[in-house]
Amino acid sequence: MSSGPAFLRDLDVLIRARYPLVYLVSWEEQRLDAILADLAKSHGRTLFEWSVTRGLRQLSGGRSVPPLEDTQDPHKALEAVQKLSGDPSLVVLKDFHPYFESPKVVRALRDLAHYLKSTFTTVIILSPTLTIPVELEKELTVLDVPLPTFGELAQLLKDIVGVIRRNNKATIELSRTDAEALVKAAMGLTLSEAENAFAKAIVTDGKLSAEDIQRVQDEKRQIIRKSGLLEFYPAEERLENVGGLDGLKTWLSRRTAAFGEEARRFGLPEPRGILLLGVQGCGKSLTAKAIAAQWRLPLLRLDVGRIFSGLIGSSEENLRRAIRVAESVAPAVLWIDELEKGLAGAGGTGLQDAGVTQRIFGAMLTWLQEKTAPVFVVATANRIDLLPPELLRKGRFDEIFFVDLPTAHEREDIFAIHLARRGRDPKRFDIPALASASEGFSGSEIEQAIISALHDAFAEKVELDQRHILGALRETFPLSTTMGHEIQRLREWAKDRTRMASTRTAEVQT
Secondary structure, three states, X not given: OOOOHHHHHHHHXXXXXXXXXXXXXXXXXXXXXXXXXXXXXXXXXXXXXXXXXXXXXXXXXXXXXXXXXXXXXXXXXXXXXXXXXXXXXXXXXXXXXXXXXXXXXXXXXXXXXXXXXXXXXXXXXXXXXXXXXXXXXXXXXXXXXXXXXXXHHHHHHHHHHHHHHHHOOOEEEOOHHHHHHHHHHHOOOOHHHHHHHHHHHHHHHOEEEOOHHHHHHHHHHHHHHHOOOEEEEOOXXXXXXXXXXXXXXXXXXXXXXXXXXXXXXXXXXXXXXXXXXXXXXXXXXXXXXXXXXXXXXOXXXXXXXXXXXXXXXXXXXXXXHXXXXXXXXXXXXXXXXXXXXXXXXXXXXOHHHHOHHHHHHHHHHHHHHHOOOXXXXXXXXXXXXXXXXXXXXXXXXOEEEEEOOOOHHHHHHHHHHHHHHOOOOHHHOOHHHHHHHOOOOOHHHHHHHHHHHHHHHHHHOOOOOHHHHHHHHHOOOOHHHHOHHHHHHHHHHHOOOOEEOOOOOOOOOO
């Protein structure tokens, strides 16, 4: 069974090189059972498995070993592994990580690692989470098990279709193109999750058809959300719904087809990502959502704050898991919102003393620099002073854009967009007058002014008109009034360091 050539190659090398302890991080026990059985057979090794419920037992290969009694206890299981015959073996310890809290077990595993270096036996720890005691950091080699490949998911779908046709339990209405789209929709799921998603799609209407592509995507959205680290956003926004930012829109439109095979043949690499800096409420988050819709890619939002879970040792694993899922869904857009808040917040939790913040940030920078999967990162930030200079270095992102307050022309667009969204004809309003009255307003402040005006009109039991909006604007103190000097400082910083998202410069009240 395939599980990505790089992973299988690395695991094969470790076994042939007689590494004593290998730690595999994965939820997919059944999938790994098949992979490890194939590896044990190909290397002529006896395969053993341990779990706290069944103890240590022989699964296949080699001379038959008498039943190993009383090995549910982890310490006794390690003693039994050391007493096994000299036959080359693979020993899989399932969910062994909770026992690392026992100094006795940690010491026993360390002793076993030293003993195994002179044998042809490798112990594999299989767990859904990475937990390594400091005593074992130099003894263990860690491999992340990638989620199923397109080929594995395609084979799963083929097997399911074969069962359906043999048993006449449902109808198949899939073209080759539909089948490929259905498999792509399942990317990012484990084999078990994908099997459940396909089964649910079949049970819903008694058939497997192109309509099930959306059902599988909906199921994937729920499964990804359960992790608490990534959120799957529907691609509902459009770039036309973003007022202004013509420079950024032009840059994005020229890269719409850059994820296709034609772009690879032309010699273009996949776009890496952009960093959007600037004034709060000026459309950075909305732009991230619109990019995914414009490029017809799934949108995943990474909650940086949740990466820092408060448990020493788990934050690094949280980031690894989030990156693993994002890459498995690729091509995709990964939205990291208010990046500086997550990093700054982590520093204030006491984790900084343990070096967790620096390690997380370093791992993120390394991934941004070296990632090969087509994951387009859209990172947004409001506070430039909280961003480490390493993040702004070329190579992390394709471009760094500064998003300023909207110009008068852009405010006209924003008024028209939000009025139309709420069922009002923009032609009924004096849009230039509204744009003039909202000098210094951000896009979100304009939206809130329209909502406030709607409340006023509804309370008066009349239709919304110009005076309601002008009244709401007069009652609003925009951010440019209360933070004018700060905004000007942002502009000065961005002038020679970033690319302007808009080709014109907005006004600011000081």
